[in-house]
Every structure is written in structure tokens, then in C-alpha cells.
Amino acid sequence: MARGRRPTEEVREDVLAAAGALLLREGMAGFTIERVAAESGASKVTIYKLWPSKGALALEGYFRTVEPVLAFPDTGDLARDLAEQLHAFVRLLTDTPAGPVVRGLIAEAQRDPVLLAAYLERYSGPRRRLAVDRIEAGRRAGQVRADVDAESVVDQLWGACYHRLLVPDQPLDGTFADQLLGNVLRGITPR
Amino acid sequence: MARGRRPTEEVREDVLAAAGALLLREGMAGFTIERVAAESGASKVTIYKLWPSKGALALEGYFRTVEPVLAFPDTGDLARDLAEQLHAFVRLLTDTPAGPVVRGLIAEAQRDPVLLAAYLERYSGPRRRLAVDRIEAGRRAGQVRADVDAESVVDQLWGACYHRLLVPDQPLDGTFADQLLGNVLRGITPR
Structure with a gap:
């Protein structure tokens, strides 16, 4: 898959953007790794490799999104x-x-x-x-x-x-x- | 039982004092209605009649104890x-x-x-x-x-x-x- 060859840093940014947007749209209740995967185009396996837990991903996505x-x-x-x-x-x-x-x-x-x-x-x-x-x-x-x-x-x-x-x-x-x-x-x- | 005839206000104060002391000694982890009952001399039934939940009793006992x-x-x-x-x-x-x-x-x-x-x-x-x-x-x-x-x-x-x-x-x-x-x-x- 072409997607698998994207640089990790690029995938990471896409996942964080998707995670932050999902979190601010629906709150923690609607926040799942499945949905972040679907909305970022990254696989669940990739996401679990990059973040230790759903909470850690939510936190970092939130930080990235509210920073500006x-x-x-x-x-x-x-x-x-x-x-x-x-x-x-x-x-x-x-x-x-x-x-x-x-x-x-x-x-x-x-x-x-x-x-x-x-x-x-x-x-x-x-x-x-x-x-x-x-x-x-x-x-x-x-x-x-x-x-x-x-x-x-x-x-x-x-x-x-x-x-x-x-x-x-x-x-x-x-x-x-x-x-x-x-x-x-x-x-x-x-x- | 003689205890059952004590005025409700007196029982209430004893239970709150016991609850506050237990909470400040052991934290929420050690806080149970059973132990408050044992330490106050009131029955569990009485305590459940006077407070809607363990959390409500803890809160009021805490308030009463830290007030002074x-x-x-x-x-x-x-x-x-x-x-x-x-x-x-x-x-x-x-x-x-x-x-x-x-x-x-x-x-x-x-x-x-x-x-x-x-x-x-x-x-x-x-x-x-x-x-x-x-x-x-x-x-x-x-x-x-x-x-x-x-x-x-x-x-x-x-x-x-x-x-x-x-x-x-x-x-x-x-x-x-x-x-x-x-x-x-x-x-x-x-x-």
C-alpha cells in the first residue's frame, strides 16, 4: 500500500489532526481509535505503534489542535x-x-x-x-x-x-x- | 435498644463526626458505611435513612470536620x-x-x-x-x-x-x- 510508505512524521501529523478534530467535535464519548484510523487514513496498528493509549492520543491531538x-x-x-x-x-x-x-x-x-x-x-x-x-x-x-x-x-x-x-x-x-x-x-x- | 431512642439530630452529629474522622484518617479507599456504622454506634439502616449515598455522607462528614x-x-x-x-x-x-x-x-x-x-x-x-x-x-x-x-x-x-x-x-x-x-x-x- 502506498500509504504505508509515507514518512512516519507525516502520518503522525495526520493522525493528530484527525484525533484533535474528532475530540473537539464529539468529546471523549465519541473518541475511538477506530474512528481516528478511519478519518486519518492510518491503520489501527500504526496508531497503536505511535501512541501507548487512547488517552495519550486524545491528549496530544487536543494539544496540537488548540495550540494555535x-x-x-x-x-x-x-x-x-x-x-x-x-x-x-x-x-x-x-x-x-x-x-x-x-x-x-x-x-x-x-x-x-x-x-x-x-x-x-x-x-x-x-x-x-x-x-x-x-x-x-x-x-x-x-x-x-x-x-x-x-x-x-x-x-x-x-x-x-x-x-x-x-x-x-x-x-x-x-x-x-x-x-x-x-x-x-x-x-x-x-x- | 436504648440507642434507637436518641434524638435524630444527636445520631446525625455522631455519624458525621465518625465519617469525617474516618475519611481524613484513611481517605475514600477506606471509607465504607459499615465502618462509619461501627465507629459511630449507629446502624447501617439509620445511616442509609439519613443520607442518600456513601458519597453524600463522605462530603457532609468532610465539611463538618474541616469547618473549624x-x-x-x-x-x-x-x-x-x-x-x-x-x-x-x-x-x-x-x-x-x-x-x-x-x-x-x-x-x-x-x-x-x-x-x-x-x-x-x-x-x-x-x-x-x-x-x-x-x-x-x-x-x-x-x-x-x-x-x-x-x-x-x-x-x-x-x-x-x-x-x-x-x-x-x-x-x-x-x-x-x-x-x-x-x-x-x-x-x-x-x-
Whole structure:
């Protein structure tokens, strides 16, 4: 079969694209290796050779697919760039099946240490790094105080959104994103 | 049996105390209605009459047991009171089985809408209220700006800790608690 001779990297990209699209269209409930195989044109055997489990493939496909949506702009204005990215992130979680997918992945990871390690290494860790890098660039531009720990800011912007996703006492929306940014940029005490 | 004649409220309190103690000692893995019955002196039939499920009993027992640990002081100094409570909260999550218990409850709640509703109504909702009330008292004392939304502050202090509990890319500890407070009280931008 001609298909078998395609370079592995090309097959890998096709499978990830198909996996991510399927996941965001139907959520984990509709996500099977069979369907990814059918939609990517790769064989199930090939897919099982490249990924250790369905969860690992789903995670990587998800990461690959949402990556462009969650890119960090750098216009030189930290407040504006954080706002743009945080609003895109909230829309992804609320307007697409990404919300239920991420809820399911984080829940499953509490019981499955292998999935948790993969989630940290392949998804949350690299995404934190992009945010920390943007905040550090802001610090170099004089927009963030020298004593601020950038990692903790990540938990107060994106982490706070994950908290509302998982424990929905209050709405996760654009208003919330703006409140988070206002609190952390200006502080809540009188200036 | 003399025991059967005790007022329901008294039995209820004994069962909740036993359930909370068992849960914090052994986690969900060791938590059974049989053991709660044995340790509280109530019958399994009585327990099943008072709670719809093992999860509901665990949740309420947990809430009752951690309530005094998580009380909100009001000394008039908002920064100090938030710090004291937030540090106690972090210690509870990291130094006792409360961490794994809460991870398990939140994970299970993503798949079980009845548990999620109970968690919001009986645990996270009332706890948010205590925090919001303390922040509003701080606002009346001139320690919080008029335009700040107190609910979003809750997600940036306690929610950020839940985020590190569930997605442990970075440590959940006292240093983190202080960073969260510093960011949100003073803001991260130069004053």
C-alpha cells in the first residue's frame, strides 16, 4: 500500500489532526481509535505503534489542535496581550467541547498517575511556560514588578478559570476574565 | 435498644463526626458505611435513612470536620486574616488526607451531576460565601477597592490552590499562598 510508505512524521501529523478534530467535535464519548484510523487514513496498528493509549492520543491531538487558538501575542502591551489570550481560552472552554474534554482529562488524571504525568509534561507544563515567558517579557519591559513570581500569576489567571470549569459555583465568561486581569494587574486594595 | 431512642439530630452529629474522622484518617479507599456504622454506634439502616449515598455522607462528614480548621478570622486586618486562613487551608490540603479526598471528590463530581450539585450546594458554595463575606467586610473597612468583584478573588486565592492540587505542575505550599496574596492585594504592576 502506498500509504504505508509515507514518512512516519507525516502520518503522525495526520493522525493528530484527525484525533484533535474528532475530540473537539464529539468529546471523549465519541473518541475511538477506530474512528481516528478511519478519518486519518492510518491503520489501527500504526496508531497503536505511535501512541501507548487512547488517552495519550486524545491528549496530544487536543494539544496540537488548540495550540494555535491559545498562542500568546506579544504586541508589547502585557495587559492587552493577556486579555486577548485569556478571552480566547475562556471561549475555547465554554463555546467548544474543549470544556468537557478538559474536565474529563483532569478528572481521569486524578485516578491515573500515568495520564497525570502525560498531562503535566505534554499539555499543562508547556502551556504554563508560554504564559510565564510572556509575563517575563512584560517584566523586562517594566510592566511587572521585580518581586512578582510569574508562576503564581498563571494559577491566578488560567488556574482560576480551570477552577470555575471544574467547580462551577459562578460563571466562567468574559466578565470573569476581565475581573481576574483587573485584580491581578492592579491589585484589589486602594492605590 | 436504648440507642434507637436518641434524638435524630444527636445520631446525625455522631455519624458525621465518625465519617469525617474516618475519611481524613484513611481517605475514600477506606471509607465504607459499615465502618462509619461501627465507629459511630449507629446502624447501617439509620445511616442509609439519613443520607442518600456513601458519597453524600463522605462530603457532609468532610465539611463538618474541616469547618473549624477553615474558619475565617476577623481581626480587622484583611491581609492578615486572609493569610491566616489561606495558610490553614494549604496545610489541610497538603498535610492531611484532605488533599486526596478533595481530589477524589472533585474528579468524581465531573462524571456525577448529583455529586457535583451536592458539592456546590453543601461545600464549595457555603465556603465561598464565608470568603466573600470577609472580603466585603474588608471593603467596608476601606481595605478593598469599590470596583473589585469579591467572587473572582475567591477563585484567585482558594481556586488557584485547587488548581495546583489537581494539576501539580508547581508546588502547593506556604510560599505559594504568600505569592497569591501579594499578587492580588498589591497587583503585579509597578505602583
